[in-house]
Amino acid sequence: MNKKLILILSLVCFCLGGFVFAEFSADKTRQGIIKFMNANGMGDKLDEPVSVTQDASGIFRIKDNGSYLVQYVILTPENKSVISPAVSTNLGLKTKRSCDKAVIVTHGWIDKAAGDWPADLAGALAAKVDPNEWMVAYYDWQGGAAVASPIDAAKYSRDIAGPRLAKTFVTLLERGQRLSHVHLIGHSAGAWAVSTAAEIIAKQTGAQIHITLLDAYVPPNWDEKEIAYVPSAKKVYAEHYYTKDITFDVTHTDFTHAHNVDLTDVDMAIKAHEFPYKWYYSTVAGKYRKKDGIYAKQTGDTADGVKYGFERGLEVSAENFQESLSLKKANEAVKIPRKKAKNIFDISSWFKKKKQ
Numbered sequence: 001m002n003k004k005l006i007l008i009l010s011l012v013c014f015c016l017g018g019f020v021f022a023e024f025s026a027d028k029t030r031q032g033i034i035k036f037m038n039a040n041g042m043g044d045k046l047d048e049p050v051s052v053t054q055d056a057s058g059i060f061r062i063k064d065n066g067s068y069l070v071q072y073v074i075l076t077p078e079n080k081s082v083i084s085p086a087v088s089t090n091l092g093l094k095t096k097r098s099c100d101k102a103v104i105v106t107h108g109w110i111d112k113a114a115g116d117w118p119a120d121l122a123g124a125l126a127a128k129v130d131p132n133e134w135m136v137a138y139y140d141w142q143g144g145a146a147v148a149s150p151i152d153a154a155k156y157s158r159d160i161a162g163p164r165l166a167k168t169f170v171t172l173l174e175r176g177q178r179l180s181h182v183h184l185i186g187h188s189a190g191a192w193a194v195s196t197a198a199e200i201i202a203k204q205t206g207a208q209i210h211i212t213l214l215d216a217y218v219p220p221n222w223d224e225k226e227i228a229y230v231p232s233a234k235k236v237y238a239e240h241y242y243t244k245d246i247t248f249d250v251t252h253t254d255f256t257h258a259h260n261v262d263l264t265d266v267d268m269a270i271k272a273h274e275f276p277y278k279w280y281y282s283t284v285a286g287k288y289r290k291k292d293g294i295y296a297k298q299t300g301d302t303a304d305g306v307k308y309g310f311e312r313g314l315e316v317s318a319e320n321f322q323e324s325l326s327l328k329k330a331n332e333a334v335k336i337p338r339k340k341a342k343n344i345f346d347i348s349s350w351f352k353k354k355k356q
Contacts, residue, residue, distance in 0.1 A: 030074055030076075033074055034046065034074060034075070045067075045070050046070060046074075046075060046081075047081060047085070047086065048064075048065040048066045048067070048070070048071065048085065048143075049065055049085050049086040049087060049088045050062060050063065050064050050065065050085050050086075050087050050088070050164050050165075050167070050168045051063045051065060051087075051088040051089070052087060052088070052089045052090070052093060052168060052172065053089075053090045053093070054090065054093045054094065057123070057126055058094075058126065058131055058136070059119075059122050059123065059126050059136050059137065059138070060093075060135065060136070060137035060138075060172070061113070061114060061119070061137070061138060061140065062104075062137055062138070062139045062140065062165065062168050062169070063113075063114070063139075063140045063141075064085075064139070064140065064141040064142075064143065064144065064160075064161055064164050064165070065143065066082070066085070066141075066143050066144060066160065066164070067143035067144065068143065068144045068146075068147045068152055068153075068156050071143075071144070071156075071160055072144065072152075072155065072156050072159070072160060077159035077160055077163075082160055083159075083160060083163035083164065083167070084163070084164075084167050085164055085167070085168075087167070087168050087171045087172075089172075095135060095172055095173065095174055095177070096131070096132060096135075097174055097177055098132045098133065099131075099132065099133060099134060099135045099177075100133065100177075100178050100179055100180045100181070101129075101133055101134045101135070101179075101180060101181040101182070101183075101314065102134065102135040102136070102137065102169070102179070102181070102182050102183070103122075103125050103129070103134060103135075103136055103137075103182075103183040103184075103185070103313075103315065104136075104137045104138065104139055104165070104169065104182070104183070104184050104185065104194075104197075105118040105121045105122050105125070105137070105138045105139070105185045105186075106118060106138065106139040106140075106141065106161075106165070106184075106185070106186050106187070106190040106193055106194060107140070107141075107142075107145065107186075107187055107188070107190050108145065108153070108157075108186070108187045108188025108189040108190040108191075108217060109145055109147075109150040109153040109154075109188050109189045109217065110145055110146055110147075110153070111142070111145055111187070111188070111190075112140055112142040112145070113138045113139060113140035113142070114138075114140050117274075117277050117278070117281065117289075118138040118139070118140070119138050120281065120289055121138070121185070121277065121280070121281050121284065122136050122137065122138040124281060124284040124285040125284055125315065127285075128284060128310070128315060128316075129315050134315070135172070137169070139161075139165050139193070141156070141157070141160075141161040141164070141165075141190075141193065144156030144157065144160060144161050145157070145161075145189065145190075150188075150189055150217060150219070151219045151220075153189040154189040154192050154217060154219050154222070157189045157190055157191075157192040157193040157196075158192035158193070158195075158196055158226075159196075161190075161192075161193040161196075162192060162193040162194070162195065162196025162197040162200070163196060163197070163200060165193060165194075165197040166196070166197040166200035166201050166204075167200075169182075169197070169201060170200075170201065170204050170205065173205075179201075179205040179206070179207045180207055180208065181207055181208050181209075181210065181314050182198070182201055182202075182205075182207045182208075182209055182210070183209075183210040183211075183212065183313055183314065183315070184197060184198050184209070184210070184211050184212070185211075185212040185214065185280070186211075186212070186213060186214065186216070187214040187215060187216075187276070187277050188214070188215055188216065188217045188251065188273065189217045191213045191214075191216030191217060191218075191227055191228075192226075192227065194211055194213075195211065195226065195227050195228050195229065195230070198211055198228075198230045198233070198236075199229070199230045199231070199232055199233075202230050202232040202233035202236075203232040206234070207233070208233060208234060208235035208236070209230050209233040209235070209236045209237075209238075210236075210237050210238075210313060210314065210321065210324075211228045211230070211236070211237070211238040211239070211258070212238075212239055212241070212280065212313075213227070213228065213238065213239065213240040213241070213255070213258060214240075214241055214242075214276035214277045214280060215241070215242045215243065215245070215247070215251045215252070215273050215274075215275075215276045215277075216240055216242070216251065216253065216255070217247070217250055217251050218250055218251075218253050219250065220250070224253050224255055224256060225255075225256045225257065227255055227257065227258070228240075228255055228257040228258045229257050230257075235325060236257075237259070237312070237321065237324045237325050237327070238255070238257055238258035238259065238329070239258055239259045239260075239261060239308075239312060239324070239327075240253070240254070240255050240258040240259070240260045240261065240333075241261045241263055241276045241279070241280065241308070241309075242260075242261075242262060242263065242264075242276060242333070243262070243263045243264045243266075243267040243271050243272070243273075243275045243276060244262070244264045244271055245267075245271035245272055245273050245275070246271065246273070247273050251273060252333075254330070254331065254332060254333050255329075255330070256329065256330045257329060257330070258329060258330075259324075259327040259328060259329055259331060259334075260330075260331055260332070260333040260334065261303070261308055261333055261334050261336060262333035262334065262335045262336065263275065263276055263279055263300075263336055264335070265300070265335060265336065265337050265338045266279060266298055266299070266300040266301075266336055266337075266338045267279075267298065268294070268295065268298060275295070275298075278292045278295055279295075279298070279301075279309070280309055280310070282295075282299075282309075283301050283308070283309025283310040283311065284309070284310040298338065299338065299339045300336050300337055300338040300339045301336060302336065303334045303335060303336045303337065304334065306323075306327070306334075308334075308336060312324045
């Protein structure tokens with residue numbers, strides 16, 4: 001029988017067991033599935049590592065090879081091997097000892113990083129920073145994100161993807177390498193991964209933390225105060241950029257531990273959950289991606305004299321990040337107005353220039 005089919009049948013048995021038996025019986029069912037998988041050559045699925053590769057430009061791809069069904073449902077986050085997996089790296093991977101700062105991008109529910117917007121954003125960021133000072137990476141946890149329910153994706157993000165990212169990132173550092181600053185960028189359910197990872201990284205390295213949340217998802221009855229809460233960091237700046245789209249309140253929360261910014265007026269008539277990461281990319285690269293062509297004229301990044309997006313980071317300057325640290329948290333969201341697009345039929349500006 002096909003191994004994948006055996007695995008699927010095993011998982012179905014587990015799910016049925018969860019409905020029929022009490023918690024103790026469910027644990028017995030879980031242990032039975034683990035034993036069955038080990039006995040039938042599927043033990044490697046239980047020990048999926050986090051793999052790290054590096055492209056020619058020096059950008060790191062961190063990939064969690066785990067899955068929601070195996071790592072979360074069968075093994076559960078209580079299993080130490082799940083939250084502290086083996087880290088597999090390619091032979092040519094290098095980290096520069098001079099790098100004391102890092103920026104990491106990750107996705108949300110159903111999404112992926114490789115070949116998608118997180119990789120694009122990482123590329124745009126890498127083009128803006130000094131490679132001798134900054135490590136740039138994107139994190140792919142597609143196996144935990146590709147689930148039917150966004151709540152399950154958030155669970156995996158918080159309990160497994162975040163700890164795995166932190167463990168892997170710290171492993172990448174060379175012995176004795178100092179880390180002063182980490183910027184974590186997460187969309188949707190990925191907000192939980194970057195928040196969990198930020199606390200672990202801060203505790204283990206002492207780095208100051210910058211968290212950028214893009215339309216962060218908060219499941220019903222979850223405590224929003226857990227997002228961007230990094231008590232171990234001496235300095236933390238968290239920001240939440242959102243648009244009031246069809247996901248309603250679950251993705252436009254004004255967070256207690258973040259400076260909140262509303263992009264709704266900048267977005268198009270039909271608001272989109274994906275818009276905040278497209279907008280953030282445009283603040284880094286100075287334009288939207290070609291594949292985001294319909295947003296090309298959706299510009300606007302300044303409110304009350306403060307420029308938002310990429311401009312708020314240490315990647316731009318120490319002065320900018322220091323100003324960010326002074327921005328109010330738990331605020332009613334600052335609304336960024338949309339810049340008016342130039343009207344090609346308006347010749348009044350042309351006459352004004354001629355008079356000058």
